[in-house]
Amino acid sequence: MERLFSSLFSSLFIILFILSINLASSYATTTTYNVLSFGAKGNGVTDSTQAFAKAWAAACASTESATLYVPKGRYLLGSVAFNGDCKSSDITFRIDGTLVAPADYRVLGQADNWLSFEGVSGVSIIGGALDAKGSSLWACKASGTNCPDGATTLSFTNSNNIRINGLLSLNSQMFHIVINGCKDVHVEGVTVIAPGNSPNTDGIHVQLSMNVKITNCTIKTGDDCIPIGPGTKNLWIERVTCGPGHGISIGSLAKDLVEEGVQNVTVFKTVFTGTTNGFRIKSWARPSNGFVQGVRFIDAVMRNVQFPIVIDQNYCPHNLNCPGQVSGVKISDVIYQDIRGTSATPIAIKFDCSPKYPCQGIRLQNINLRHLKQEAQSSCNNVIGKALGLVQPNSCL
Secondary structure, three states, X not given: OHHHHHHHHHHHHHHHHHHHHHHHHHOOOEEEEEHHHHOOOOEEEEEOHXXXXXHHHHHHHOOOEEEEEEOOOEEEOOOEEEEOOOOOOOEEEXXXXXXXXOOOHHHHHOOOEEEEEEXXXXXXXXXXXXXXXXXXXXXXXXXXXXXXXXXXXXXXXXXXXXXXXXXXXXXXXOOOEEEEOOEEEEEEOOEEEOOOOOOOOOOEEEEOOEEEEEEEEEEEOOOXXXXXXXXXXXXXXXXXXXXXXXXXXXXXXXXXXXOOOEEEEEEEEEEEEOOOEEEEEEEEOOOOOOEEEEEEEEEEEEXXXXXXXXXXXXXXXXXXXXXXXXXXXXXXXXXXXXXXXXXXXXXXXXXXXXXXXXXXXXXXXXXXXXXXXXXXXXXXXXXXXEXXXXXXXXXXX
């Protein structure tokens, strides 16, 4: 009986302890910093740059969980840096309105970023829209006159534990979202929109980062929907629709002689419509110590895609800085599985690998790609691999 009583007492103690923790967490305080209280105006005309900077400074200095709140309205902003070190490791940037860039592209054009976060941890961006008004800069570039490169819309650098959820990014001057040197990032339910002919408007760019997830996103843009740069490790992409755009691309790699590799990338349940590529791995034709390994492209639908599956290790635009050289990037252990749909070009599968370091461990499994007017084809150079199950067009491996 004494043992039973002791056991019941211990169980009751544990239950009360857990309840006390839950009760304490339910009373955890969150301080809200409304940008209107810092002088912001949601009329789309008044410059609210300093108001947003002051609201961030207050949230960053908080020792509690903090919410930087942007009510409905249109807020005119120039370039703003939201930097750490923050005392709070839980800051939510809640946007119910739209952030609007200046109409004059030169205001942002000289900056690297429009909205930048550097050295932060535990930041979440929830909802809202970012309208970068990039069309005037694109027109300048199309005219051939001397124009600035343009600014990335939203940039995270050297940051950890980041969440971006439900955001709409419109007409970025250049990249829409950049994840650079970060760890533990989840991009969920984001929509990116720019015309198919807009230059360098990549969707979600990842480089030098690990443990990044991109899920349930829609990307329509003029460049790569998701470009994957050197130093990317443990990237998971799931349920992404792409088009217009240039597809999901690893690379360009081999820009530098010394370059970190790309490893452990999974792309699952994607749809490509009218894109110039589907799944692409691309490297410059020049020396590098870079590599690509452990990549899985699984369960994709291609709708009138120019090159649904492509590895290009002879990338040399305008024949500058690379003629007569070969790529030093080593590509291995890449699986293409359950990919179907239509190719806009007769060559639906193209592997053009380095003659010095042939692609190895390439696997095609259950591929069904058709061309609407003629029999689809595959092309292989310097590649070692195998085909399993139904593979159409006929494998050249």
